Amino acid sequence: MSSQAPSAQKYVLCCAGCGKKLSPATDRCPDCSDALLRTNYATKVFSPTDRRDVFRYLDWLPPEGSLETTVGPVVYRSEALATRLDLSRLYVGFNGYAPEIGARNPTGSFKDFEALPTLLRFREQGKEAIILASAGNTARAFAYAATILGFTACLVVPEAMLHKLWLPRKTSDAVRLVVLERSADYAEAIRLASLLSERFGIPAEGGARNVARRDGMGTVVLEHVRVTGHLPNHYVQAVGSGTGAIAAWEASMRLIASGAYAAALPKLHLVQNAPFTPIHDAWTTGRPIRPDEDVSGQLDRIRAIDADVLANRNPPFTVAGGVRDALRATDGCTYAVTNAEIASAQELFADAEKLPISPEAGAAVAALRQAALAGRIRRDESVLLNVTGNNDALLRRDYELHPVTPWLRIPPGEVSRRGIGRWADRFERQGTQPGWQD
Numbered sequence: 001m002s003s004q005a006p007s008a009q010k011y012v013l014c015c016a017g018c019g020k021k022l023s024p025a026t027d028r029c030p031d032c033s034d035a036l037l038r039t040n041y042a043t044k045v046f047s048p049t050d051r052r053d054v055f056r057y058l059d060w061l062p063p064e065g066s067l068e069t070t071v072g073p074v075v076y077r078s079e080a081l082a083t084r085l086d087l088s089r090l091y092v093g094f095n096g097y098a099p100e101i102g103a104r105n106p107t108g109s110f111k112d113f114e115a116l117p118t119l120l121r122f123r124e125q126g127k128e129a130i131i132l133a134s135a136g137n138t139a140r141a142f143a144y145a146a147t148i149l150g151f152t153a154c155l156v157v158p159e160a161m162l163h164k165l166w167l168p169r170k171t172s173d174a175v176r177l178v179v180l181e182r183s184a185d186y187a188e189a190i191r192l193a194s195l196l197s198e199r200f201g202i203p204a205e206g207g208a209r210n211v212a213r214r215d216g217m218g219t220v221v222l223e224h225v226r227v228t229g230h231l232p233n234h235y236v237q238a239v240g241s242g243t244g245a246i247a248a249w250e251a252s253m254r255l256i257a258s259g260a261y262a263a264a265l266p267k268l269h270l271v272q273n274a275p276f277t278p279i280h281d282a283w284t285t286g287r288p289i290r291p292d293e294d295v296s297g298q299l300d301r302i303r304a305i306d307a308d309v310l311a312n313r314n315p316p317f318t319v320a321g322g323v324r325d326a327l328r329a330t331d332g333c334t335y336a337v338t339n340a341e342i343a344s345a346q347e348l349f350a351d352a353e354k355l356p357i358s359p360e361a362g363a364a365v366a367a368l369r370q371a372a373l374a375g376r377i378r379r380d381e382s383v384l385l386n387v388t389g390n391n392d393a394l395l396r397r398d399y400e401l402h403p404v405t406p407w408l409r410i411p412p413g414e415v416s417r418r419g420i421g422r423w424a425d426r427f428e429r430q431g432t433q434p435g436w437q438d
């Protein structure tokens, strides 16, 4: 692990609601409790180093230190898919695992960009444990990063996503996988994680509020600019929480503020999998997202989608600096695509680019196809297609995949302050160092 001399002021946080500058140790603006905070780095010039991993952008990532890793974005110019879609400047951000094109993200999705910067930042802040909820891919990325760093990570996952919890290496004891039994609901896992965090004093990872996570995801846009020399006109991504979309917007603003790039923000094209499309519905109808309305209907729709990583009932849509602001600022638009459209887009991509992609990335390709056909994206405009992940096909070819074994199983009836009380002995902690004891 390398670490630079700590600079007291690598960055400050800035409230997206009121613009107030806050110390890096803050979680929330004292005046706008819901608003997202953003990093404001001392270094304004875009100057990637010649490293090949995500830490080539360390100037614009929260941690001071870094480590040798294969994690990082890959952007290449598409020929075959571009031809099929009649686009002349299509760039693919391939953020999974495909060593044939230099992509070596160990858990196969862009969640790998979030996990290392987050854990390094927590450690630099004196925290040695973290808790987070996940629909699968985030837990996998954090399990890997926690294993590499020997950092205690408590990962709360609905049982229906358990099959996604594998790693291309053995998991260390630092990983504490908590399974919410008989559940497919990410929102309920979030609730359980927040109860456990509060009751047992385990620092929460923060989700969309976590700046290390957002700045890690934003490196896809930085990589595009490093490779092409300009910001894309369009950015296409499948969203569940929309954190990656907010991150793409923020990275673009940072590049524009550097003074070296044209002032037009990339237009966000955000896609969800019908019939579960809360962000698309809220954006196109103007009605607010109601995570607690008709929950059983929502769960039925969640069970019906193939891109299940996108199943977030409570995305940061209306908060200052959230998804709605990102769509407004970029004159963005949203899409709803069916399982059949996703499957056909996955096939199209695999056939054209010779690489398998996940259903979520398939959703992005399906939206790109619609946008190109409808003339929303014109032939000569530049596009960054975020292939956010490609699941396990190529990892399975190259590695033995090890399942992460559950550390604790919690029945659905116990997701309450009282219910979790009976697990107190398991979470008995000794301050925050080194996490808590078994």
Ligand SMILES: *Cc1c(COP(=O)(O)O)cnc(C)c1O
Binding pocket: 109, 110, 111, 137, 138, 238, 239, 240, 241, 242, 243, 244, 245, 309, 310, 358, 360, 361, 388, 389, 390
């Ligand atoms: C998390 C994830 C998404 C959605 O990302 P958000 O921007 O957080 O909504 C899309 N695709 C894959 C493969 C993911 O893992």
